[in-house]
Amino acid sequence: MIKSIVSPSSKAVTRQSFDDMLAATRALDPIKTAVVHPCDDASLQGALAARDEGLIIPVLVGPQARIQEEAIAAGLDLSGIEIVPTEHSHASAEKAVALVREGKVQALMKGALHTDEVMSEVVHKERGLRTERRMSHVFVLDVPRYSKPLLISDAAINIFPDLMTKADIIQNAIELGHALGVDTPKVAILSALETIYPKIPSTVEAGALCKMADRGQITGGLLDGPLAFDNAVSKDAAEAKGIISEVAGDPDILIAPDLEAGNMIAKQLIYLAGAECAGVVLGARVPVMLTSRADGVLSRVISAALAQLLVHHRVQKGVL
Structure with missing residues (x-):
């Protein structure tokens, strides 16, 4: 499993812990996830790889034309993936958090925007996701x-x-x-x-x-x-x-x-x-996958596995 995701340049000796983590997700349904402003190659590849691993159902929140341009440039197929259009990164963060509050998604995944932009909406006193x-x-x-x-x-x-x-x-x-x-x-x-x-x-x-x-x-x-x-x-x-x-x-x-x-x-x-x-x-009300813009596909996929395991754990415990 992991071998298909790790970059060829990786010098790691083993990925057994992450392999086991992915194995634990196999019987679980994917979680619907708002991918916030996925306007670069890394964000789109990470979201699609997590989808292909059966971890998430991505909902892309951001400027539609720009997302589609990035996908074409990277050779990625967005067929069948929902896109919620916004004008800019701040609007993307606000809309993604609103989707959580409306019960339309179960998690957030950070895309090509600053952490502060995402988290300022997540922690907002009126429209955020505080607990x-x-x-x-x-x-x-x-x-x-x-x-x-x-x-x-x-x-x-x-x-x-x-x-x-x-x-x-x-x-x-x-x-x-x-x-x-x-x-x-x-x-x-x-x-x-x-x-x-x-x-x-x-x-x-x-x-x-x-x-x-x-x-x-x-x-x-x-x-x-x-x-x-x-x-x-x-x-x-x-x-x-x-x-x-x-x-x-x-x-x-x-x-x-x-x-x-x-x-x-x-x-x-x-x-x-x-x-x-x-x-x-x-x-927060839902897990937030907060990867760095420099993180590779593996980091994004395992972050999605963490979110999926956590959401299903909460459902099992009656928290959600």
């Missing part, structure tokens, strides 16, 4: 030397999250872990060290978050922190420091202290460790 939970972004990485998908949050939305925002970030990531089939996701809350040290606030917040989980304020996962990155992902490092933990060395989720740290961790794994990535925004 009681803070929105956050989750990177899902297939790391060649790691045995399972690795979720990293938040690396794209919340710059300096406070304690309660971090609780929502964790709860969002746990929900995605459940959708991926992990009964009790293991959550490592990262800092620079593994002990509480008041001069490093992220260590104090990590301890508070673990106690919040003990008291039922965060549910569905197994939390530990603070943990430094080495003892979070390596059992040998954790044992060397005398850390006794069910999470250390085997996390499903890494929670970064802030956006800068999370973004750097994810991109270091991508560019230095050969990881492939996908991404989705959670905490």
